[in-house]
Amino acid sequence: MTDRPHTPVLDRVTYPADLRRLTDHELKQCADELRAETISAVSETGGHLGSSLGVVELTVAIHAVFNTPYDKLVWDVGHQCYPHKIVTGRRDRIRTLRQKDGLSGFTKRSESDYDPFGAAHSSTSISAALGFAMAREMGQATGDAIAVIGDGSISAGMAYEALNNAGHIGRRLFVILNDNDMSIAPPTGAMSSYLAGLAKNSPLAALKDIADGVAAHLPEPLRQGAERARELVTGHQKSATLFEHLGFTYIGPVDGHNMAELLNVLRSAKARATGPVLIHAVTVKGKGYAPAELSDDCYHGVNKFDVATGVQKKSTPNAPAYTNVFGECLKRHAEGDSRIVGITAAMPGGTGLNILQKAMPGRVFDVGIAEQHAVTFAAGMAAGGMRPFCAIYSSFLQRGYDQVVHDVALQNLPVRFMIDRAGLVGA
Template sequence: MDITPGPLLQQITDPKDLKKLSREQLHQVCSELRQYIIDVVSTHGGHFGASLGVVELTVALHYVFNTPYDQLVWDVGHQAYGHKILTGRRDNFYTNRKYKGLSGFPRRAESQYDSFGVGHSSTSISAALGMAMAAKYKGEDRKSVAVIGDGAMTAGLAFEGMNHAGVADADMLIILNDNCMSIDQNVGALKEYLTDITTSRTYNKLKDDIWNALGKLPVGKRFTREMASKLEHSIKGFVSKSSNLFEALNLRYFGPIDGHNITKLVDVLQDLKKIPGPKLLHILTVKGKGYSLAEKDQTKWHAPGLFDKITGEIYKKKFDLPQPPKYQDVFGHTIIELAEKNNKILGVTPAMPSGSSLKFMMDKMPDRAFDVGICEQHAVTLSAGMATQGMKVFCNIYSSFMQRAYDQVVHDVAIQDLPVVFCLDRAGLVGEDGATHHGAYDIAYMRCIPNMIVSAPMNESELRNLMYTAQLDTTVHPFVIRYPRGEGVMPVWKTEMKEIKPGTGRKLKDGERIAILSFGHPGNFAAAAIRELRTEELNPAHYDMRFAKPLDENLLHEVFAKFDKVITVEDGTVQGGFGSAVLEFMAMHHYGAEVKILGMPDHVIEQGTPKELQKECGYDAPAIAAAVREMMNEGQHSVIHKSIL
């Protein structure tokens, strides 16, 4: 489908072209930019509502500031589609989030206009402050701007950045994009606080009246600007508690203003550009602005997939046969099933109730399931606190986001040996979200921690069994259950739950000369490879190990006593992962074998569909079959250790 940008947007290949337009033409640019995003995303997919909500802000920022010399940091980055289109990537924007195409997030290697790579939330203030401090040190008149949503503002890192910005005396602007949304509805006291600011009509009217009047007073009269500032500060404290939080951190607060009024935004940004020091502009926007369905159901339209832009119909694949459920939904339904029988079970997630499917439990058992906002560190330590009181807490965090709470996992959970259950959703290759979201490292970073149990189910039934095991009173250690994004393999998945003793795998198939040891969902790729190899009279054994820690040592003794060729398969980094654990066991017990480790190689994996990326990484079914052929054709029967990474 040929998607043609509007006449003004066609003229803009970088922000210099945007600056040639009159202020009156900016309204049309915003309209054309919003329509172009709708056209491309409806046809090619991607995040949707977030970028529509910041169209006017995006245009105003590039119109007022001298980018890329002035540096613009977009928090999280899924709202940066308009930014990409205006900065030379319009014509290949259709490749966004596709294999070998544009990243779905700002990426330094992609454009000089992407001043900082993002993907996880709440990093923008610290990054922009670092840029501003470096500019001050080098004597550069360079502006630094951080655009952060009210959802991302709940994370500790955002407050750490603001706390430092207030005393760093660096010239930076924080733009708080307030739309009451992250992916799901925002939660917490900060949301209520910002609501109080936006609804304090008395304060906002009085503030506008005062500054309008003060703007007419000549400088140098007895009523100075310094006196005016003191008066405004007193009024803020008297009329409402509106900006005390930010100004207590020594950030000059401006707003709230309408984030969809392009003329007002340009005027305010031009004024703020002249004011030195740390400052915060509070703007009000609507996520999904300009597309009515996205405005009404902002969670659904955060990233809807392909859809008909006229009718709003979201295209779904049609199947003749029943399909397996998503792993996240198996988790969501199973935790309710377990909680109905075990009143000690609680659920915690940091701002991902829909993505993790903990929302099912939040709806049915609101007093036992909690969304804590974008606060992974808090989620882990909160869970630890609950565990000290005898609760069985399922702390559900995306694998990639768990990296943000690693200290809490070690310090607050593992050292105290508290039986928190970490359900790591989106483990392995997540697909189009790319490098910042792949769950590549959790096997390696979890299995090195004392007291930690690290497990992965091969299918939905095994996920249920591991969840059942983790909540038993006999399970007294921290327990990781990692599972991938997307569907499993069992259309009929609601099986009876059984205990799996930690550190026990299972032999799925006996074989000759070569064994495949799989960990987690990739065991299904191994099974498919074995079926393919039957026609070639190759007969690998297959073991589903289920645990990377503790390993099933009895099973491994059996493997290394019988087979001199072994392939390990995992959907995590090969550095320090499950395959490394097998090699450690082999070396410790003085076995010799030819071992090939299949998994994610030691470099950053970009975006693409999961199948494309699994093929690239070399652990899909054809790659496993090829590895078996290669090892069997080498004709090497000597005792060697060969780890191919």
């Protein structure tokens, strides 16, 4: 008997409508092939690999369950959208990623109807998705709104401003928290610890979901009993999570790489939701590619690389990098002046503050992706007698512009800004 030739399922998928014709089993196979295609493409172009590999199953499941592009899928930052681009009509151009005249490395409205909202700077997705949801409520021809946001990106103030507003408005909206317990560097902050606690809580998402569904249809006394049963099943108390206190229905944690579980949860959430829902998906950054899973940064951003070994092509110039010169210099000054501290918004490595952090861990503050807070925090420290060095890329400091003016400059406070990456980027 001869083996039947293996036809890749991915070859039958140009647009999400093609995914919706596949069986659940084929969707899983499609995700595996999509992962391989993403690795192969990024090995030729370089780019954000780890984040994209972490959302392969989510990408397939969301497009299979929701009716994109009528339903609006908003990726936070957009650096994890390569698998999304491959299944939304751009597979033939995926190897032009981040090249001149090629595909953008982020979502971009002018590139595709499947990119309803552009991004690159983090923590905007919930606000934008809520905007789409309200446009729908006010009669515009647009469907469900789904934001996918990482545990790093949900550390920024804007995300909370949006959750606060969404919980108050109370309209149907889906927020998928893609929790890989990583930002670019390991995440810091109280919220990060809180999410890690939730992620450990209960793997019984599907059961919880079923318990919720049953409870909702029972008369009051029975419902209370069912809710107690649900607590026993899930380990969660009713309204135990922060998200529930803010007015969201919380579903999770769910295994973000288990296609059957994802499809089940997304389908039932889609069928039942009447208000805002937060789905907590636990994922692995770099999933399915050993060199990425094993590296410290999970291959957040890579140069071109060899797929078999994971070894990246070197792109380091011979001249000393600004980042290292700054990092070493600050460390020398800090040794002689105990008032000197470094402040970074989730980018200790990118800004060079990791050099001081390694030498004197207590003298560097990683505040999470929170540039506005970083600047005013530095201002407060300066007013309190310290000598803070606030190291933020020029593009992200845009977000702290008012704080630079209002909290630092107008009060003439001694905060030093180390502003990097103001020029053209890319190899």
